[in-house]
Amino acid sequence: MTRSSKKRLNTILIEIVLITVSFIFIMPIILAITMSLQPPESVFSFPPKFFPTAFHWKNYVDAFNTVPFARLILNSAIIAVMITGGKIITGTLAGYAFANFKFRGRSFAFSFLFATLFLPAETIMILPLFNLMNKLGWVNTYWAMTIPFMASATNTFLFRQHFMSIPSSLEDSARIDGAGPMTYFIKILLPLSKAIIGGATIINFVYSWNMYLWPLIITMEDKMKTVQIGVRMLISAESANNWGIIMAGTMIAVLPTLLLFFTLQDLFVRSLVRSGIKE
Amino acid sequence: MRKLYPYLLLIPTFVIIIMFIYYPAGSALKLSLYKTSPFGNRTIYVGLRNFRQLFEDPEYLYAVRFTLIYVSVSVAITIFMSFIIAYMLTRGVPGTRIYRTFLFAPYAVSPAIAGTLWTFLLNPVVGHVNYFFAKLFGIQVAWLTSKPYAFYALIFATVWKMLPFDMIFYIASIQDVSLDIIEASTLDGANTMTRVWRIIFPLVSPITFYLVIMNIVTTMFSSFAIVDVMTSGGPGGYTTNMIYKLYLDAFTFQKRGPAAAESMIMFAIMLVVTIIYFSFAERKVHYQ
Numbered sequence: 001m002t003r004s005s006k007k008r009l010n011t012i013l014i015e016i017v018l019i020t021v022s023f024i025f026i027m028p029i030i031l032a033i034t035m036s037l038q039p040p041e042s043v044f045s046f047p048p049k050f051f052p053t054a055f056h057w058k059n060y061v062d063a064f065n066t067v068p069f070a071r072l073i074l075n076s077a078i079i080a081v082m083i084t085g086g087k088i089i090t091g092t093l094a095g096y097a098f099a100n101f102k103f104r105g106r107s108f109a110f111s112f113l114f115a116t117l118f119l120p121a122e123t124i125m126i127l128p129l130f131n132l133m134n135k136l137g138w139v140n141t142y143w144a145m146t147i148p149f150m151a152s153a154t155n156t157f158l159f160r161q162h163f164m165s166i167p168s169s170l171e172d173s174a175r176i177d178g179a180g181p182m183t184y185f186i187k188i189l190l191p192l193s194k195a196i197i198g199g200a201t202i203i204n205f206v207y208s209w210n211m212y213l214w215p216l217i218i219t220m221e222d223k224m225k226t227v228q229i230g231v232r233m234l235i236s237a238e239s240a241n242n243w244g245i246i247m248a249g250t251m252i253a254v255l256p257t258l259l260l261f262f263t264l265q266d267l268f269v270r271s272l273v274r275s276g277i278k279e
Numbered sequence: 280m281r282k283l284y285p286y287l288l289l290i291p292t293f294v295i296i297i298m299f300i301y302y303p304a305g306s307a308l309k310l311s312l313y314k315t316s317p318f319g320n321r322t323i324y325v326g327l328r329n330f331r332q333l334f335e336d337p338e339y340l341y342a343v344r345f346t347l348i349y350v351s352v353s354v355a356i357t358i359f360m361s362f363i364i365a366y367m368l369t370r371g372v373p374g375t376r377i378y379r380t381f382l383f384a385p386y387a388v389s390p391a392i393a394g395t396l397w398t399f400l401l402n403p404v405v406g407h408v409n410y411f412f413a414k415l416f417g418i419q420v421a422w423l424t425s426k427p428y429a430f431y432a433l434i435f436a437t438v439w440k441m442l443p444f445d446m447i448f449y450i451a452s453i454q455d456v457s458l459d460i461i462e463a464s465t466l467d468g469a470n471t472m473t474r475v476w477r478i479i480f481p482l483v484s485p486i487t488f489y490l491v492i493m494n495i496v497t498t499m500f501s502s503f504a505i506v507d508v509m510t511s512g513g514p515g516g517y518t519t520n521m522i523y524k525l526y527l528d529a530f531t532f533q534k535r536g537p538a539a540a541e542s543m544i545m546f547a548i549m550l551v552v553t554i555i556y557f558s559f560a561e562r563k564v565h566y567q
Contacts, residue, residue, distance in 0.1 A: 025384065035405070090295065096288055097289050181281065228389055
């Protein structure tokens with residue numbers, strides 16, 4: 001075989017594999033959409049339907065009636081916005097301290113923060129954090145669901161890294177012009193960090209929207225739960241029978257993050273690789 | 280005044296991590312050495328008895344073994360598949376962008392939703408994947424409630440959810456491997472398989488190492504939602520991994536002392552993983 005025909009064969013092979021795996025990976029989402037639009041009588045059709053044959057929007061209405069989804073969406077949104085905002089604020093402030101100031105105890109403070117990366121959040125949540133919330137009387141509140149997550153080492157390090165890359169001559173000239181540290185931070189540093197703040201915002205938003213274990217433990221009443229828990233409630237309520245309604249609920253829960261993802265895919269990818277964080 | 284500034288800037292972060300990470304971690308350590316009386320009104324110091332009890336508990340030892348298998352199988356499959364796929368996505372074949380979008384989409388889906396989707400796809404009555412397996416291999420089973428299929432089901436959902444993250448990192452690092460090296464190996468007559476596994480894979484080993492560690496942490500700790508939604512640890516405790524066992528002991532069975540001891544063991548595992556990572560990273564990993 002000549003090199004070029006060998007190359008063409010390779011390309012065809014790669015195409016076939018990629019078409020197959022990308023089809024397999026997107027399929028669960030497509031089938032969920034299809035199922036969410038099936039009327040009850042065709043949910044159990046055999047073989048199962050692969051493409052929507054109907055647009056039975058009533059499943060979405062039923063999902064809202066079975067589980068208080070409107071309230072759950074509001075809860076998830078409040079929690080995600082508060083955690084994201086909190087992380088960006090504490091992260092930029094602490095990142096600024098580490099990047100632009102020399103102070104006593106800096107390396108100790110840095111290690112102290114760094115060490116939190118070794119304490120897995122899930123194990124902290126399950127017993128000790130829950131006990132603490134009990135003592136504080138925060139069980140079943142927004143405080144419990146947001147404040148403990150409003151700071152993180154990963155965000156701080158991300159901003160510190162970025163602030164360190166901004167030339168210090170800018171800070172010097174700002175100081176000569178009489179700008180205090182806070183003015184420099186707000187007027188110069190933050191505007192220069194829009195891209196990185198944007199990337200951190202979507203990653204933090206997706207992380208907090210998708211939280212499951214903590215809201216499951218800390219909420220007692222249905223009206224305080226989040227959409228992720230709502231889908232679980234829907235499975236129990238429908239006792240895994242009307243999959244049309246369950247998948248409608250699933251689509252409601254996944255839509256915000258999926259939309260963010262499809263519109264801002266490149267930003268997602270870049271921020272993910274840059275921060276190296278899984279959140 | 281300027282001297283005080285950095286401390287003020289650090290206050291919000293440090294108040295939160297001390298109150299909500301260090302303090303609870305410390306109280307878990309204390310709790311692991313105590314036994315709570317049945318009515319929860321008294322605590323008695325018992326030393327390491329909670330730990331000894333755990334290591335004599337066959338259910339706990341099973342959960343440890345299951346975790347080990349679940350973590351190694353799902354991480355191995357994810358690493359292998361994501362590297363191959365990432366390699367193919369960097370060959371510049373037509374349609375790459377759309378393939379990448381499709382393959383990356385599960386990243387935006389939460390573990391709980393990933394579990395729900397696969398519960399649906401594997402449903403014996405309405406599930407498409409179940410239908411596919413029945414047609415192709417003649418397997419007609421209740422996936423989530425029978426051995427060993429419940430385990431396979433967890434693996435499907437875990438790999439599906441975790442692969443996009445690895446793939447993105449592999450794409451970035453394969454693109455960093457200089458074209459000269461790939462060109463040179465092509466001229467040497469190395470065939471595709473040799474080139475991929477003997478030349479490119481070793482070159483991206485730092486990122487592989489990073490991803491293995493990240494995946495271990497994900498499957499050890501964040502697998503809770505997938506297990507809870509899909510199998511609730513069943514059938515009969517078959518898919519109960521360490522994090523799920525910890526949750527059951529803490530809340531369902533109210534065994535606070537042993538549960539705290541389980542947290543300590545998980546901290547210790549995390550510590551070991553991290554130490555391995557950094558002692559290895561010091562020598563081998565060069566960050567881009």
